[in-house]
Amino acid sequence: MDNTKAREWDNDHFLHPWEGMETLGRNDRTLVEGASGIHVVNDRGDRLIDGPGGMWCTQIGYGRTEMAEAMAEQARQLAYFSPFSNTNSTAARFAREIARRAPGDLNHVFFTTGGSTAVDTALRFIQFRNNLLGRPEKKIIISRQKAYHGSTYLAASVSGKERDRLWLDKADDLTHFLPNVNPLYRREDQSIEAFLEEKVADLDTAIQTLGPDRVAAFIAEPILASGGVIVPPEGYHKRCLEVCRRHDVLYISDEVVTAFGRLGHWFASKDVFDIEPDIITCAKGLTSGYSPMGAAIVSDRLIADVTGMEATFSNGYTYSGHPVSAAAGLKSMEIIEREGILDHVRRMTPVFQGRLQDLAEIDIVADTRGMGLMGCVQCSEAGAALGELQRDYQLGARIDAECQKRGLILRPIVNMCVFSPPLIISEAEIHQMFDILREGILAARSST
Structure with a gap:
């Protein structure tokens, strides 16, 4: 098949993610x-x-006929519903199945369009909660160098890949970055154990320096995926969670990559790293890539803090809980378990x-x-x-x-x-x- 025209259209009209301006219009993509x-x-x-x-x-994997059939059947029955004033049984069932597999008391699922919007939702909920609790100054988010949490404004603001931060504006007043946790870059005379102590101390020192009354949350990928598959020292996440608990700082585990099987478990936070975070964000493997969807999973404790208050969490998306995506997610779960x-x-x-x-x-x-x-x-x-x-x-x-x-x-x-x-x-x-x-x-x- 001659795709000369398709390549021309790609260069003329398809502005890709992370598009380099120096080669714009002259790419030869696969x-x-x-x-x-x-x-x-x-x-x-x-x-x-x-x-x-x-x-x-x-x-x-690709080419799963039963995935296509499940999505087509849902589209024939109901292709869309407005999540603002209605609900849908497929989306409700999917939320329940996610909550059943999530660790601890993470039982409230806020559906989004992908990983970036899942992280934005988590951060906005934390801001919302602190405002309602009379703590409007408790807003700083601690992240890490080489972290990647998304491309929407707040998610990009807490992402620490330095070359991604060169030309776009960010909410710098809301973020603080810890040094690289890659053991490859420890001092030649430094043991892994000493490096672990240093990295945990980085978080504790940052919270105390910024002020526990101003730090809202620590966000961390269990493994820094797009930063280069950086695996922190063993015990790092559990020790960091202990630091957060000591200072009343929430822990967001960004499992956009590690959830839904990548490490051999539905979620890596508890089963691999022995932590029960306050919020988990996920996407990607949520539907095995067959349809766009993400989610922020919030603990019962956080929800209880704001339940009954006269306030609206005015954050949402036209496609939150999209029924076709939910059908894809349910079928993907079924296949993962059956096989x-x-x-x-x-x-x-x-x-x-x-x-x-x-x-x-x-x-x-x-x-x-x-x-x-x-x-x-x-x-x-x-x-x-x-x-x-x-x-x-x-x-x-x-x-x-x-x-x-x-x-x-x-x-x-x-x-x-x-x-x-x-x-x-x-x-x-x-x-x-x-x-x-x-x-x-x-x-x-x-x-x-």
Whole structure:
């Protein structure tokens, strides 16, 4: 199929996320025209392993006929309802099923359009609650360097990827960022245990310096996904939650990536990191990418604080609780449970992480890290963790290109190869994916 016109239209009319102005109108993006299982198909008919799993979201894989049928049936019966003054049984059932799987007393589900709006909703609810409790000054949100929480104004304001913050305005008066929690960047003479103590102390010091009466919440991804699959030291989240409790600071666990199976559990907060946060945000795997949807899940305790007050939480979206998206989410849950996909992820994790760690022997690989079915290979031509930015970009692009030639799509973030394939990936497919990645890295190295 000749897609020359489609490429022209893409350059002329489709303004993409993270669009670089220096190449605007001159891009040659891969046209993805089909998909099945863990593979996508480009316009030339090439099948490629979807290393990033779409955007961390295609849990049950592509081409699920029963997903399409469930969504079509819901669309035929009821394609839309107004969530402001009505409700719908499909959305109500989906909220119940999410609450059943969420940890602790997180039983109130506010549906949104995606992860960004889920984070915005969580932050706005915290502001709303503090206003009603007579604490209008308790508004500062503590986040972390390399964190990514979304693209809407408040969500972007608490995101700490420095290059994403260069040209857009942010609510700087509402945010405070803690230093990088990546153990790769600890001092040479510093143990992991000492690094953990330092990172926990960073949070405690920040709250005390800013003032507990002014700090509203700490927001943290269990694993900093878009920041490069950064895994904080073991025990970090539990220790940080203890700090928050001591200072009456709420804990938001941003599970947009880690929920719905990525680490082998419905939610990672309790089952993996042993915490019960005040709010969990989620999206992506919520519907396995088949339809846009997100959610902020709020604890009973927070809801009880404002129940009965004469006030309206005037935050909402035209598509909150969209019935077709809710039907997709329910069907995805059904498939995950029926096929034992959470157990499958836990079985595949040692294979996946073992192959990931094997890449550390390549001289240009500076670090390999991950958890569950998510991973990152950080490369540098000098073999060091820190490199020249432009050279790092070029190296990442070369690896991506070499892998695509061999049948694998990655998500290159500067010099980091990030991947989170569909959760249905088999052991043989894991080996195939890492074989291609190894070949791609070696080919990119030899082309310097």
